[in-house]
Amino acid sequence: MDMIFCPLYSGSSGNALFVQAGQTRVLIDAGKPGKTVDEALRLIGVEPQSLDAILITHEHSDHISGAGVLCRKYRxxxxATPDTWLAMDKKxxxxxxxxRRTFDKKQDFYLGQLGVVPFAIPHDAADPVGYRLWCGSVSIATATDLGHFSKGVKEAVSGASLVLxxxxxxxxMLMANPHYSSHLKQRILSNRGHLSNDACANALVQLVESGVHHVILGHLSGENNLPELALQTSEDRAEEAGIRLGHDLSLDLAWRDRxxxxxxLKEGA
Ligand SMILES: [Zn+2]
Ligand SMILES: [Zn+2]
Structure with missing residues (x-):
């Protein structure tokens, strides 16, 4: 069965990813105001009340700010994991x-026609996870909010049909940013912070070696990155590694603000 994926929003100012397999529709995170996510879904022809679940990766506001509103409005x-619930309850x-549903991040589960495989990610939150969602032989995986591209994450997403x-x-750009405290800079740069363009480019090569042919770059910072720079860094590294863009790899970018x-993604393709 085909899977459909749309990064409604991806970036430090809010994340919401739409995934569909057959009649099953989910969001991974809802980190924009409820109304914004609502409108984005309608823009791609999805009625918000038709969603079967919102899967939360972690409690940072760029991943949960619209989750409560959408949950209450459309039931x-x-x-989320029990520890993530504890950390986000008040928010x-x-x-x-x-x-209010919980799961054990060490166990896979089903949501309708989607197989859900959560996995731990190295990030400064209570119990952060990424997701690989399966339908038949097709799978979509998230690899964002990573201080580093760990062995565990690599194993969890390797060979996926599409990786964000x-x-x-x-x-x-981050170090020169006068609006960020040195504490915040250190947090972002730490091995439980966020993946730089360079670290992303290195991870990209490893993903292609594992059999991934479709990658979307996402979770860009609004102040400390530029879309062209992110793409260029990954394209250059891929070409250095002998990866032919458009043949071995299709590389795209998810937007922060649109x-x-x-x-x-077609089964057997
Ligand atoms: Zn985060
Ligand atoms: Zn984030």
Missing amino acids: IPVY VGAIPDGL LESNHDPD VGGVYT
Whole structure:
């Protein structure tokens, strides 16, 4: 069965990813105001009330700020690990009992026609996870909010049909940014912070070696990166490694402030 993927928004100012397999529709994160996510879904022809779940990666506001509103308004179940619930309870507001769902990040589970495989990620949150969502032989994986491209993350996403990979910042732009405290800079640069353009480019080569042919760069910083710079860094590194763009790898970018492309991934393609 085909899978459909759309990064509604991806970046340090808010993340919401749409995934569909058959009749099953989910969001990974809802980190823009509820109304904004609502409008983005309608723009791609999806009624928000048709969503089966919102899967939360971690409690930072750029991943949860619209989750409570959407859950209450459309009665959409919200899934997070017990520790992430503890960390985000106050931020998302009251969640009706039946809509508050937990899972064990070491165990896979099913949501309708989607197989959900959570995995731990190295990030400075209570219990952060990435997701690989499966339908038949097709799978879509998130690899954002990573202080480093760890062995665990690499194993979890290798060979996926499509990976959303973090290309968060240019370290020089970050260090020169007068609006960020040195504490915040250190947090972003730490091995539980965010993936730089360079680290992303290195991860990209490893992903292609593992059999990934479609990568979307995402979770760009608004102040410490430029879309052209993120793309150029990854394209240059891929070419150095002998990867032919457009043949071995299709490389795209997800936008911070407008709805991204709608990708259809075909079984057996
Ligand atoms: Zn985060
Ligand atoms: Zn984030």
